[in-house]
Amino acid sequence: MDSRQSRPLAFSIDFEPFCEAMQESIDIPENFPRFDVESELSHNAEACLELLFRHGVSATFFMLGWIAEKFPRIVRLISEAGHEVASHSFYHRRLTGLSQQEAEEGMRRSKETIEDLLGEPVYGFRAPDFSLPCEGWMCDYLAELGYLYDSSSVATAIRDDYGKGWTRAEVHRLPNGLLEFPIPTKTLPGGVSLPVGGGGYFRLFPFVLTRRWLAACPDRATYLHPYEIGGDYPQDIDMSFLRRLRHTRGNGRLDTKLAGLFDSFDAMPVLEYLRRFHGLDRNA
Numbered sequence: 001m002d003s004r005q006s007r008p009l010a011f012s013i014d015f016e017p018f019c020e021a022m023q024e025s026i027d028i029p030e031n032f033p034r035f036d037v038e039s040e041l042s043h044n045a046e047a048c049l050e051l052l053f054r055h056g057v058s059a060t061f062f063m064l065g066w067i068a069e070k071f072p073r074i075v076r077l078i079s080e081a082g083h084e085v086a087s088h089s090f091y092h093r094r095l096t097g098l099s100q101q102e103a104e105e106g107m108r109r110s111k112e113t114i115e116d117l118l119g120e121p122v123y124g125f126r127a128p129d130f131s132l133p134c135e136g137w138m139c140d141y142l143a144e145l146g147y148l149y150d151s152s153s154v155a156t157a158i159r160d161d162y163g164k165g166w167t168r169a170e171v172h173r174l175p176n177g178l179l180e181f182p183i184p185t186k187t188l189p190g191g192v193s194l195p196v197g198g199g200g201y202f203r204l205f206p207f208v209l210t211r212r213w214l215a216a217c218p219d220r221a222t223y224l225h226p227y228e229i230g231g232d233y234p235q236d237i238d239m240s241f242l243r244r245l246r247h248t249r250g251n252g253r254l255d256t257k258l259a260g261l262f263d264s265f266d267a268m269p270v271l272e273y274l275r276r277f278h279g280l281d282r283n284a
């Protein structure tokens with residue numbers, strides 16, 4: 001048997017432009033274009049689609065709603081290539097920094113915009129910067145809107161911007177019925193939990209460690225960003241040395257690591273993973 005068959009992995013891309021993704025982490029001048037980024041998004045989308053096609057992999061694209069509104073061609077291209085399109089809220093703003101009305105609008109309007117564009121239900125949600133708290137009204141609101149799963153939780157205390165209160169590393173059902181797919185973590189001696197397998201953690205950790213840690217996880221998920229795969233992002237933003245290392249090292253040069261990932265694991269969209277291994281309603 002192909003060893004990958006016993007090692008499923010949910011593969012996703014948080015589809016956002018570099019500048020907008022960074023705007024709450026680094027100082028970006030107000031006049032720097034955040035939303036006039038069609039060439040960046042188009043180039044990186046094509047790179048993502050080409051990579052996935054080459055490896056015969058389908059993925060989930062967590063899409064910002066405004067991109068579906070302003071650049072529908074890109075979102076249709078992704079959907080027509082057979083990938084799942086889910087919601088990454090409407091704008092890339094941490095939910096915890098928004099009023100309840102703004103956060104609700106992000107969750108609702110992104111779902112509606114993508115559904116209107118593609119004519120298909122959107123089942124999944126991931127909060128910008130994983131900023132969904134475990135406790136409170138937000139998870140219940142996602143369920144009310146008709147989302148079937150969320151993948152915003154990271155059981156780690158090493159980041160202030162991540163949503164608080166999550167402790168479980170495996171897929172589990174919340175009391176409101178929503179399935180939660182956590183980002184994998186590795187607990188080191190001493191008790192510190194490190195996120196594994198996504199974004200900067202994927203770019204910066206040696207692949208041999210990522211593979212070993214992912215293989216040991218009860219449920220496996222990896223996420224990347226379009227600029228990490230396509231390598232097109234503004235080079236002239238001021239960043240400290242450490243910020244530049246964290247956000248850009250390896251961008252556009254992940255082919256070998258990704259080939260290793262797809263050789264080692266059976267990558268699939270989040271929705272398919274949940275249907276096959278966690279009993280998500282097959283009709284959904």
Ligand SMILES: [Zn+2]
Pocket residue numbers: 014015016021088092127128129
């Ligand atoms: Zn994001």
